[in-house]
Amino acid sequence: MTPLEKKVVEFARLLRRFNINTSYSGIADALEAITFLGPDREDFFNALKATLIKQRADIPVFVSLFRIYFGDKPQGPPKEATGDPFEGPPDGSDDGRETARVEGGNSPGVVTEQLTRSRNQGEPYLLLIKAVRENDYDMLQYLAHQGVQNLGLVYPQDVNNAQTLVKKAKETIGWQKAIDELFGGMFSARSFFSEE
């Protein structure tokens, strides 16, 4: 396996940690797809998106994780000595749009507004509780996305500590507080974090 292939597999594993269900056939497709493409970062991004992502709701988290994992231009993480052909980020133009649209979800503006308000109050966990109670999948996706974004820059080697990353992301959106509220301390958050 080349270093690049290895990174793709690791990246797919990272996606799975964030509840994006990447299948083996998806990973195989991704590895095959990149052999047909030149050393263009945007192509690479699009190829992974087309093969690993199977539903629209996963796109925002994918975009965030891609930027985090493969680095953002120009103030991205230091390049590794793996000789990767890509250096900058994908030209975020259209995918930025997608992110914006999905954030709007079915109720454009409302979600964002709610979130801004709750963020101002410093209480995204209230939104989390509401989303769980109402089975509001869009909102949960949005919060997950937010959690990932809150992580800021993550270095590729951190992927081995995916659990810690997930935990950190969850903390930024008030996961523990929400669990306490929802289940009245019946569960410790630990049982949710340890998936292995």
Add this chain to the structure above:
Amino acid sequence: MFSSPDEVLEEFAQVKFIVNRSVATAVFIAIKLQRPLLVEGPAGVGKTELARVLAQTTGSDLIRMQCYEGLDESKALYEWNYQKQLLRIYTDKSQNKNWEEIKHTVYSQEFLLERPLLKALMAQQRTVLLIDEVDKSDEEFESFLLEILSDYQISIPELSTITAVHPPMVVLTSNNFRDFGDALKRRCIHLYLDYPSYEQELEILNLKVPGIQQRLAEKIVAYIQAIRQLKLKKAPSIAETLNWAQALLELGEEDIDNDVIKDTAGVFLKYRGDIEQVTAQDAETLLK
């Protein structure tokens, strides 16, 4: 065939179909990997058109299958032409032919009614198979489809097993009417086709409605893009942008203001509630 996503972009642009690179890459990968391309997105962004353009640019035939609830194998794959078979049996019988002979003749290709899927598998040249609105079909049909899309072969018990000489390029479209199975999704290269960006839509408008003034075109696109962000029952599609531009051109309008919108909103909005909601807002504010 295409050798890079850029070539897809160029070929598509030649037939006036403007897409972004992300779309071109997904199409390119689907072709290279010989995987079905699953296109999702709101109505009117050009999902079906994508398949048509793909056929056109690759010199393939387009075979289209529209899905609906209750679509079954006999409508999708093949059916025996019973009337014709009966007629043949009747004629043969009068000539005292025995059953073995008759059976042999009536179960031959001549009496087979080919439906889209079989047609695509038996095609002697490259085809694009468009399976439109796959989310409207039943779950049973979906698993049947999965089987065919896995090995591009089907068996007709009375006849033989048919394997595609040229596996068709398959394009499935979905409006997310129903969330369909993971297994089918896993087989596919996924593409979410969204409304075009401002620049793209402006390019499309200039291509499709030549002779429109640049300033007006810019305003039209900006306005449409703005109202797509509102909570409408049916947001305007690209076709509706074009229709509206054409209408304004023919009416000799040179600018968009509240009056013009009140008079022409019916061109790009199809529900009364939507029209009321949009016309209640000041055009200038929306354009900002």
